[in-house]
Amino acid sequence: MMNGKNETGTEGCIDEAIFDNAHIMMVVMDKNGTISMWNRAAETMTGYGKAEVIGSAEIWKNVYPDPGYRHEVTHRIKEILAKRDYFENFETSIITKAGDTRVIAWNTREMKEGGNVRIVSVGVDITKQHEAERKVRDMNSFNEGIIENAHILISVLDQKGNVLIWNRAAEDITGYSRNDVVGKNTVWKSMYPDPAYRKEITKKITSIISSQMYFENLETTIVTKIGEQRIIAWNTREIGNGIWQHEIAIGRDITDQRKAERALVSYISEIAMRLKNPVEILRDNLAELARMTRNGTLTFDEIAVTLDGQVRSTAQVAANVAEFQKAVAEKNEEIPEAYRKFLSG
């Protein structure tokens, strides 16, 4: 223990070795902020040496160069110390001599010795922790942004099916707002109003979940708030940390895709009907005509009329093929221009 000032600035009953070798910043000052003690960690953290700080309050101007911020910090400290003689984990950002910003958590206590009031401050550099927390906050914000702005329905459910998260796409696709669904499990009944279909879907989900804990591209038809039917392809995963367990459900609205697929199948089917079978009939008509001509059954005019009919039908089939080619070219922009011209020609 030391009494009185010495060459390192320690004084009174503070152990010089402990003070100086502590891994945390330790500062002793008077009520005006004039520094009387400044340990090695304080030097390391701030870049300012004892010789620069002891006997003066100027250091605070250096570490808080922004007058507004400095005033704010000073005001807050005075405010706390007016009510009690200590504060804990009061965080401020200081600027080091090298110009870096460091976040310090201050624990301060007023100590009275005789008529003197000394303030002992211990500062812990929490810059890394602060940075990590900021990164976590940023990441959370980033994740929330992704969830919120994704063009797919994202919902997180607890084990009772209560909705915890319901993103904007979920609102857009289903018509149900967050206020309608969050904290409740009633939205599923609303989206699957037919009890028989709901039962069928529930059975299917239960069966899949019991075997593999998740499902992929399970297609269901939901009814939106305004009564429209939409086809959703669902993917789910369980998320949790052993204490809590949630289900994340991702739903892709494939209504338009299915509609387009159905239209394409319908179109191809229509063309097949209007090409293949009629051509077979024309072939058989001509075969029949040839047979009857050989038999001498038909007059010249009858043969000509029949052939004309078949020619017109063949011309119509050719027109149907051309119409089909043109429609294919128009509907498929990925077909190269040269081929599109050929098909449209």
Add this chain to the structure above:
Amino acid sequence: MVISIKPESLEQKKIFLVFSQPATIRQKNIEIIKTLSSLGFHTVVVTTNFPYSVLKKLYEQNGVSLEHVTFIDTITKYSMGSVQDIPGIVRYVNNPANLTDMGIAITEILKELSGKKVCILYDSISTMLVYLSSSNISKFIHFVTTRLRLMDISGIFLAVEKGLDPQLLSQITTFVDEIIDD
């Protein structure tokens, strides 16, 4: 070739969709008319394949009595322009895609034959697909079948086997009473 349309179903004025292989569709047409004639039916043949003049000879060659057959010919006018109807025997429609004129012709001929046991034979849905979309054909068949039911008349629609897509088939299935796929 035996046609499995039951006489009692014809007597009940049912409406049929009959499938056939492309190569045998004409033979099936002839067999149906023979069956109908034997049961005392007058057949109205709507032809979209062969002209009346050729079909007539084909029927005669195959022993079909033409006194019990009336034709609605959608080919001849389409091929050679103007041609005169022969009352009670043939009525010409200017082309196979003109469903309005075809509908009028069917309605008027059925009126002319009122009081007789009549069956309409439509040959064929598959050829109609050359000229018309499936949705238009579906609407037309709906129109014809409704009219047939109102007039209590039997009808048979011929089509090539596996020639109708599931959607058109399911629509036509709802319009007819029986599907025959020999």
